[in-house]
Amino acid sequence: MTFDDELYRDITGFAHDSPAWVQHTAEVWTEAGILVFGALFVVAWWRSRRDSHHAFAIAALAPLATVVAYVCSELLKSGFTQDRPCRAVAAAAPSLAGCPPPGDWSFPSNHATIAGASAVALALVRRAVVWLTAPLALLMAFSRVFVGVHYPHDVAAGLLLGTVVAAAAVRLGRRPATRLAEAMRASSAPAVRWLTGPGPAAAPATAYAASHRRR
Structure with missing residues (x-):
């Protein structure tokens, strides 16, 4: 048995002995984390509508970059064809989440890849959010081992x-x-202009109009 197998057994054993509310939270978070990152992408896009062209471009690229990372993860899975630890590791505690069917390979973790890509892409939009996105990504990656569907090296590779x-x-x-x-x-198309926002030039105009109204 490898060190990774032993670490997987230790983590899933700890998960199995955890209180029910911890287990439930981990089961919810391991999937809901993707929705949280999706919501953060929407917030980043909305805020960037009044930023520079460059800032808006990075906010628009952030979810696309995450999709590219996911595709790369899927391609690697097809090449490595590593079975899930919930089937391959003997004498491990039962996984909290349902073990994916055979052919749904383990390495690297798609969820961890998405989490790592989202965290970095959002930090490139606004550096300060790295203090939020990095812990969320780490928690999401760890949860994949905690619920029993990935090896530790799967999520480490996915984050990287x-x-x-x-x-x-x-x-x-x-x-x-x-x-x-x-x-x-x-563009003269209203829908396109709404999608991209007015840019930073709108801020002075808005301030000027507001000052005029106060007079």
Whole structure:
């Protein structure tokens, strides 16, 4: 038995002995975490509508970079074809979550990849949020081992993959995305202008109008 197998047994054993509310919270969070990151992407997009073209472009690229990381994770899964620990590790505690069917491979963890990519992409939009997104990503990755559906090395690889791919995707796409954002903000189509927002030029105009009303 490898060290990773032993660590998996220790974590799932701890999970099995945890209070019911802890188990339930982990089962909910391991899936709901993706929804939380999705909500943070929406918030980042909404706030960036009054930012510069460059800032808006990065906010728009953030979820796309996460999708690219997910696709890379799926491709790697197809190459490694590693079975899930909830089937492969002998004498481990029963998994809290249902063990995925055969053919749904384990390495790397898609959830951890999405979490790592989301955390980095959102931090590139606004650096201060890394204090929120990084702990959320780590908790989400750990929860995949806690509920028994991944090895520790699956989630470690997923976090690393998501981080690297998302950072690279944003870096490579930011210039064309900035040009696209500038063109879209110049569009005469109301729906397009609403989607991209007015940009930073609207802030002084709004302040001027407000001061005029006060007079």
